Amino acid sequence: MRHLLSIDDLDRTGLEQLLDLSERFIEVTHRDIPKVPALRGKTVVSLFYEDSTRTRLSFETAAKRLSADTMTFTVGSSSVKKGESLRDTVQTIEAMGIDAVVVRHGSAGAPKRISEWIDAAIVNAGDGCHEHPTQALLDVLTLRRRRPSGLDGCRIAIVGDVRHSRVARSDVLAFSALGAEVTLVAPPTLLPESLEGWPVSVCYDLDEVLPNIDVLYLLRIQLERQHEALFPSLREYTSRYGLTAARAARLPADALVMHPGPMNRGVEISAEVADGPVSLIAEQVANGVAVRMAVLYTLLGSGGPVA
Numbered sequence: 001m002r003h004l005l006s007i008d009d010l011d012r013t014g015l016e017q018l019l020d021l022s023e024r025f026i027e028v029t030h031r032d033i034p035k036v037p038a039l040r041g042k043t044v045v046s047l048f049y050e051d052s053t054r055t056r057l058s059f060e061t062a063a064k065r066l067s068a069d070t071m072t073f074t075v076g077s078s079s080v081k082k083g084e085s086l087r088d089t090v091q092t093i094e095a096m097g098i099d100a101v102v103v104r105h106g107s108a109g110a111p112k113r114i115s116e117w118i119d120a121a122i123v124n125a126g127d128g129c130h131e132h133p134t135q136a137l138l139d140v141l142t143l144r145r146r147r148p149s150g151l152d153g154c155r156i157a158i159v160g161d162v163r164h165s166r167v168a169r170s171d172v173l174a175f176s177a178l179g180a181e182v183t184l185v186a187p188p189t190l191l192p193e194s195l196e197g198w199p200v201s202v203c204y205d206l207d208e209v210l211p212n213i214d215v216l217y218l219l220r221i222q223l224e225r226q227h228e229a230l231f232p233s234l235r236e237y238t239s240r241y242g243l244t245a246a247r248a249a250r251l252p253a254d255a256l257v258m259h260p261g262p263m264n265r266g267v268e269i270s271a272e273v274a275d276g277p278v279s280l281i282a283e284q285v286a287n288g289v290a291v292r293m294a295v296l297y298t299l300l301g302s303g304g305p306v307a
């Protein structure tokens with residue numbers, strides 16, 4: 001693997017190998033000194049053209065725990081403000097001598113373009129409404145840790161703003177590659193115009209699916225990407241698709257709830273459910289660091305032992 005641009009870059013075996021490697025890095029992150037020398041001398045740049053809290057900090061923590069040097073590029077204080085193009089920006093950064101670039105960009109396909117312009121390994125940290133592969137990897141890792149029998153036959157409902165969600169696109173690919181049965185649940189206006197080729201079924205009624213699922217994966221309503229009114233009001237959305245405490249009570253006893261964050265508390269998920277015992281949200285964030293260590297190690301490591 002030279003780059004990680006899409007979950008499609010990995011087959012089931014590749015996914016499972018990355019998850020197994022992530023488990024070894026979870027062990028590292030639990031040590032008194034959670035750091036290994038694996039990427040000493042390598043430089044990892046985070047190039048974020050869109051806002052981010054957890055993804056950027058998680059990648060930077062992962063790089064540091066592998067002893068790589070890190071550089072952070074923030075659009076707001078860069079020459080992008082003077083009109084510098086994406087191509088010139090990445091070629092300038094590459095001239096400093098770097099090994100990997102972690103890219104978040106508002107345009108689908110930007111990480112792939114960058115991979116054609118420079119030699120460094122490129123990791124897609126979210127491109128427009130296209131993909132967010134490391135989010136999907138941390139999601140399957142989190143689920144696999146809770147289900148020792150694996151994801152085969154696991155019934156997962158992905159609920160909400162699928163149309164604008166790069167997380168949903170990557171998750172559908174990863175969940176189904178590992179054998180899960182995925183149902184998309186949303187009003188028709190929040191689904192992509194075509195679902196051709198998506199290995200999913202669709203339901204417009206959350207209350208109908210609630211009693212028959214193992215995992216409810218909620219998506220953020222992405223108001224910043226919606227350029228027209230796609231539902232009457234947030235209150236109306238919550239009344240039909242929000243995971244309230246009353247709806248959570250109708251889930252099977254051992255069902256689990258996930259969300260990639262950031263959450264709109266009180267819209268797609270109530271605070272009570274988000275902070276309650278069925279929620280894996282904090283585990284997802286914690287596992288994100290180990291998954292990103294595994295990705296950077298696979299792309300840049302010598303192939304030797306983890307530590």
Ligand code: NCD
Binds near residue numbers: 054135219
């Ligand atoms: C997601 C993203 O930016 O795509 N957040 C994340 O990386 N955890 C989801 C979102 O913004 O809703």
